Amino acid sequence: MTRHTDVAEPSGVAVRVRGLQKSYGAVYAVKGIDLNVRRGEIFGLLGPNGAGKSTTVEILQGNRARDGGEVSVLGWDPANAGRQERARVGIVWQDQSAPGDLTVREAVHHFARYYPDPRPPEEVIELVGLREKATSRIKTLSGGQRRRVDVALGVIGGPELLILDEPTTGFDPAARRQFWDLVRHLVAVDGTTVVLTTHYLGEAEALADRLAVIVGGKVVAEGTPAMLRGHLGDEVVVEWTDTGGRTRDLRTTTPARAVAHxxxxxGGEVPGLRIDRPTLEDVYLHLTRQAARP
Structure with missing residues (x-):
């Protein structure tokens, strides 16, 4: 049996994971993951369905036991967490939903009672942009508004660490960008550390300071979005339209020289000129395909 003990971490580290393992029968969901999440950063976890992302965040939150490895969250082991420690971590699950017959105000005030030192409920309602919907029943809200209620319940305890598991699934583009602004506010104003899982590569690139790509229960790449794009090298694609109206392209590591030519x-303006650099989606697809090869 694995013995879990609390570990004192440097002040700059919010989450430290070493050799994390979890299996379900003969199937390994997590196969030795190592992670460091710094305080005050947004750390993204990317990977296909079944890669081990949700299992990892469930272990961080203390909702699932691990089979092996070391985990420290804000200096304590989530396997041994008491009420005081758990109150320092907020979580918004992908399928979370508050009781529909409650109003927004009733739900936020009710959940505030579960925490020893909650944020003022009216302040939280304002923070998530639901002041005008405070007296509305949750079942009457739009999908994006209900998700904002979920976030309100995730931050009502004033968490130092906020875990967001696929938080914008089903959002339209406008609602997604509003949610991003809310997350940035929590980090910039409150100093909240955020661990984010998402399938939206644009969301990961827009929000995350650093990312880890998980495939088959293992971390296959980690770094800033710019560092991950470097996995495809410095090559870019220069595209233009030739004198016959055909689209031409050139792969090169010296795009300025190619454009000058x-x-x-x-004799001046180049028709149809485009310069495309590798996107995070290009890198993600490359890494997941590479890792899936036998």
């Missing part, structure tokens, strides 16, 4: 060739 084209400008001389065309």
């Amino acid at each position: 084209l400008m001389r060739e065309f």
Whole structure:
């Protein structure tokens, strides 16, 4: 049996994971994950369905026991967490939903009672942009508004660490960007540390300071979005339209030189000129396909 003990961490570390393992029968969900999440950063976990992301965050939150490895969350082991420790971690699950017959105000005030030192409920309602819906029953809200209620319940305890598991699933583009602004506010104003799982690569690139790509229960790449894009090298694609109206392209590591050559060739403006650099989605697909190879 694994013995879980609390571990004192450096002040700059919010989450430390070493050799994390979890299996369900003969199937390994997590196979030795190592992670460091710094205080005050947004750390993203990317990976296909079944990669081990949700299992990892469930272990961080203390809702699932691990089979092996070391885990420290804000300096304590989530396997041994008491009420005081758990109150320092907020979580918004993908399928979370508050009771529909309650109003927004009733739900936020009710859940505030579970915490020893909650944030003022009216302040939280304002924070998530639901002041005008405070007296509305949750079942009458739009999907995006209900998700804001979920976030309100996740932050009502004033958490130092907020875990967001696929938080914007089903959002329209406008609601998703409003949610991003809310997360940035929590980090910038409150100093909240955020661990985010998402399938939206644009969301990960827009929000995360650093990312880890998990495939088959293992971390296959980690770093800033710019560092991850470096996995495909420095090559970019220069595209233009030739004199016959055909689209041409050139892969090169010296795009400025290529564009200068084209400008001389065309005597100035280059028709249809585009320069495309590898996106995070390109890198993600490359990493997941590479990791899936036998």
